[in-house]
Amino acid sequence: MADSEEHRLIAERRRKLDELRDRGNAYPNDVQPSDQAADLHARYGEQDAQTLAASGDHVSVAGRMMAKRVMGRSSFAVIEDVSGRIQLFVERDTLAEGVYQSFKSWDVGDIVAAEGGMYRTNKGELSIRVDQLRLVTKSLRPLPDKFHGLSDQELRYRQRYVDLIMNDDSRQVFRSRSALVSFARAHLEAQGFLEVETPMMQPVPGGAVARPFTTHHNTLDMQLYLRIAPELYLKRLIVGGLHKVYEINRSFRNEGISTQHNPEFTMLELYWAFADYKDIMTLTEDLIRGASQALHGTARISYQGQELDLEQDFQRISLEESITHFNPAIDPGRLRDSDYLRQQLDERETRYEDNYGAGKLLTELFEKSVEEKLLQPTFIVSYPTEVSPLSRQNDADPFVTDRFELFIGGREIANGFSELNDPEEQAQRFRAQAELKADGDDEAMFFDADYIRALEYGMPPAGGLGVGIDRLVMLLTDSASIRDVLLFPLLRPE
RNA sequence: GGGGGUAUAGCUCAGUCGGUAGAGCAUCGGCCUUUUAAGCCGCUGGUCCUAGGUUCGAAUCCUAGUGCCCCCA
Numbered sequence: 417m418a419d420s421e422e423h424r425l426i427a428e429r430r431r432k433l434d435e436l437r438d439r440g441n442a443y444p445n446d447v448q449p450s451d452q453a454a455d456l457h458a459r460y461g462e463q464d465a466q467t468l469a470a471s472g473d474h475v476s477v478a479g480r481m482m483a484k485r486v487m488g489r490s491s492f493a494v495i496e497d498v499s500g501r502i503q504l505f506v507e508r509d510t511l512a513e514g515v516y517q518s519f520k521s522w523d524v525g526d527i528v529a530a531e532g533g534m535y536r537t538n539k540g541e542l543s544i545r546v547d548q549l550r551l552v553t554k555s556l557r558p559l560p561d562k563f564h565g566l567s568d569q570e571l572r573y574r575q576r577y578v579d580l581i582m583n584d585d586s587r588q589v590f591r592s593r594s595a596l597v598s599f600a601r602a603h604l605e606a607q608g609f610l611e612v613e614t615p616m617m618q619p620v621p622g623g624a625v626a627r628p629f630t631t632h633h634n635t636l637d638m639q640l641y642l643r644i645a646p647e648l649y650l651k652r653l654i655v656g657g658l659h660k661v662y663e664i665n666r667s668f669r670n671e672g673i674s675t676q677h678n679p680e681f682t683m684l685e686l687y688w689a690f691a692d693y694k695d696i697m698t699l700t701e702d703l704i705r706g707a708s709q710a711l712h713g714t715a716r717i718s719y720q721g722q723e724l725d726l727e728q729d730f731q732r733i734s735l736e737e738s739i740t741h742f743n744p745a746i747d748p749g750r751l752r753d754s755d756y757l758r759q760q761l762d763e764r765e766t767r768y769e770d771n772y773g774a775g776k777l778l779t780e781l782f783e784k785s786v787e788e789k790l791l792q793p794t795f796i797v798s799y800p801t802e803v804s805p806l807s808r809q810n811d812a813d814p815f816v817t818d819r820f821e822l823f824i825g826g827r828e829i830a831n832g833f834s835e836l837n838d839p840e841e842q843a844q845r846f847r848a849q850a851e852l853k854a855d856g857d858d859e860a861m862f863f864d865a866d867y868i869r870a871l872e873y874g875m876p877p878a879g880g881l882g883v884g885i886d887r888l889v890m891l892l893t894d895s896a897s898i899r900d901v902l903l904f905p906l907l908r909p910e
Numbered sequence: 911g912g913g914g915g916u917a918u919a920g921c922u923c924a925g926u927c928g929g930u931a932g933a934g935c936a937u938c939g940g941c942c943u944u945u946u947a948a949g950c951c952g953c954u955g956g957u958c959c960u961a962g963g964u965u966c967g968a969a970u971c972c973u974a975g976u977g978c979c980c981c982c983a
Contacts, residue, residue: 424920424937424938424954424955425920425936425937425955426920428937428938429937483945483946483947483948485945485946485948485949486942486945486948487942487943487944487945487948487949488941488942488943489942489943490942490943490944490945491943491945492944492945492946492948494946503945503946505944505945507943508943509943523936523937524936537944537945537946538944538945539944539945539946541944541945541946543944557920558920558921558936558937559920559921559936560920560921560922560935560936561920561921561922561923561934561935561936561947562921562935562936562947563921563922563934563935563947564921564922564923564934564935564947565921565922566921566922567921567922568917568921568922568978569978569979570917570977570978570979571921571978573978574978582921675979675980765983766983767983897979897980907977907978908976908977908978910977
C-alpha cells in the first residue's frame with residue numbers, strides 16, 4: 417500500500433496520542449457507561465424538548481465517534497455503541513476548562529465517553545447535552561469515507577473489524593447468524609437433545625466423502641486428520657446410550673473455495689435413536705421454518721430476488737422422480753441402466769469415471785439437471801445406495817437408501833437419513849470405499865474399524881441429520897457468498 | 911484447471927486520442943453556538959498492483975505475473 421500517505425495520517429494521530437500520554441494514562445480502563453444509545457432512544461424518544469429539559473436525568477454513554485461537526489464554540493458529535501447511535505451536543509462553556517479545546521483535536525474513530533442531560537435540538541434530534549467528556553481510546557488509523565463506508569470487497573474480508581465498524585448490514589448478518597445458532601440450540605434442547613463435542617482431530621477421518629486436511633501430533637508421533645464430519649463419533653454416542661445428541665461446530669474439507677465453499681465451515685449434526693429419515697425430515701422442516709420465524713418473524717423470505725416460501729409444507733419427491741420431472745425426454749424405465757445414463761450425461765457434457773455404477777451416474781445426472789431448479793424447499797428422497805455408504809438401505813428397494821437431501825434456492829441445505837446400524841453391512845460398505853480409495857479416489861472413505869466395533873455392540877435404529885449452517889445463514893440473510901457470513905473467510909495471505 | 915471483470919490519494923471514485931495525475935470525504939491551518947454527507951476560505955497528500963516491452967513520451971497500448979470479484983469444469 418501507499419505507506420507514505422498512510423504514515424502521514426497516522427503520524428498526525430500518533431502525535432496526538434503522544435500528547436495524551438504526556439498528560440496521563442492514555443488508555444484508561446475505568447470507564448463504565450451506565451446507558452446505551454438504543455435505550456436512550458427508547459426511553460426519551462417520545463419526549464419533547466421541555467419535558468427533557470425539566471427531567472433532570474443524567475445519562476452516561478461511551479462509544480466510537482462516527483461523526484464530528486465543529487461550529488465554533490459548540491459542536492455535534494455522533495457516537496456509536498453496541499446498541500446504536502446517539503448524538504452529542506457539546507458546548508465549550510458547559511465543559512471544564514480546556515476540555516472543549518481538546519475535543520476539537522479528537523478524530524472520528526476515537527472512542528469517547530460522555531455524560532450529560534437529555535436534550536432535543538432545534539431540528540428535533542434527541543441528543544445528550546454533554547457536561548463531561550473524555551477521550552477513552554485514541555484511534556490511530558483513519559476510518560473509511562463516512563458516507564460510502566468500506567465497499568472494497570477484499571478489504572471487507574481482510575479487515576473485517578473495519579467492515580464491522582462501518583457497515584451496519586455486515587453487523588446485522590453476524591447478529592442473525594448468532595440468533596440462528598441460538599434458536600437451533602434452544603429448539604433442540606427443548607426436544608431433549610444433548611449438545612456434545614466430539615474430536616476435530618481424528619486418526620481416521622469419516623462421515624463424508626471429502627478430502628481431509630492432515631496434521632501431526634509430535635509427542636505421539638502420529639498423523640491426524642481434521643474432521644470432515646463428526647458423524648461417526650456422534651453415532652458412537654448413540655451406541656453409548658445418549659439417544660438424542662447434536663453438535664454445532666466446524667468441519668474441514670481440503671477442497672476448492674467458492675461462493676458456496678470455505679475450507680472450514682459449520683455444520684449442525686444430530687442423531688436420534690428410534691427415529692427414521694421421515695421423522696428427521698419433519699424435524700428439519702420445523703427447524704428451518706422456525707429459524708426463519710425467529711430471525712424475520714415470517715417464513716416467507718426473499719433470496720437474491722427470489723421469493724421463497726418456507727411456510728408451506730416442503731415438497732417430498734424421490735431423486736428418480738425429480739429427474740423425470742425436469743427431463744421429460746428421459747425414459748423413466750431406464751434410470752438404472754448405466755449405458756443409458758452415460759449417454760444422458762454425455763449429452764449434457766458431464767464427466768464421469770469408468771468405475772461409476774448406475775447409482776452414482778444417476779446422482780450426477782440429478783446434480784446436473786435438477787439441483788439448481790429446486791428453488792422452493794424440496795426434500796429429494798431415496799438416494800442411491802452407491803453414493804450413501806452410511807445410510808440404511810430401503811427395505812423394498814435396495815438400490816436406494818432411506819436418505820434425503822433438502823434443497824432451497826437451488827442449493828443443498830441439509831442431508832439426512834436412517835442410519836445403517838448393521839455392522840456387517842457397514843463393514844462391507846467400508847470395504848467398497850477402501851477399494852475406491854486404493855483405485856486413486858482420495859475422497860473415498862477410510863475403513864474405520866473402531867466404528868464397526870461400536871456397531872457390533874448394537875446401535876439402536878436411528879435417524880441423523882447434517883445442516884450446513886453457513887448456507888442456511890446465507891439463505892436467511894440474503895447473502896450471495898459464504899464469505900459474507902463468515903467473520904474471517906480464508907484468503908490468500910496479503 | 912479454463913474464461914470474464916477489476917486494481918489510480920487513507921476511503922469512495924473520475925481520468926477523453928498515448929502528451930505535466932483529478933474530485934469529494936478525511937487530514938492540516940483559519941472562520942463559525944443548532945449541525946446531521948454541516949458550511950465557508952486555504953493547504954497538503956500518489957510505487958497509477960508488480961515486472962518487462964513498444965514509444966520521443968505509458969495510468970492509458972502489448973506481454974507475463976499477483977490479489978480480489980464473478981462464471982464454468
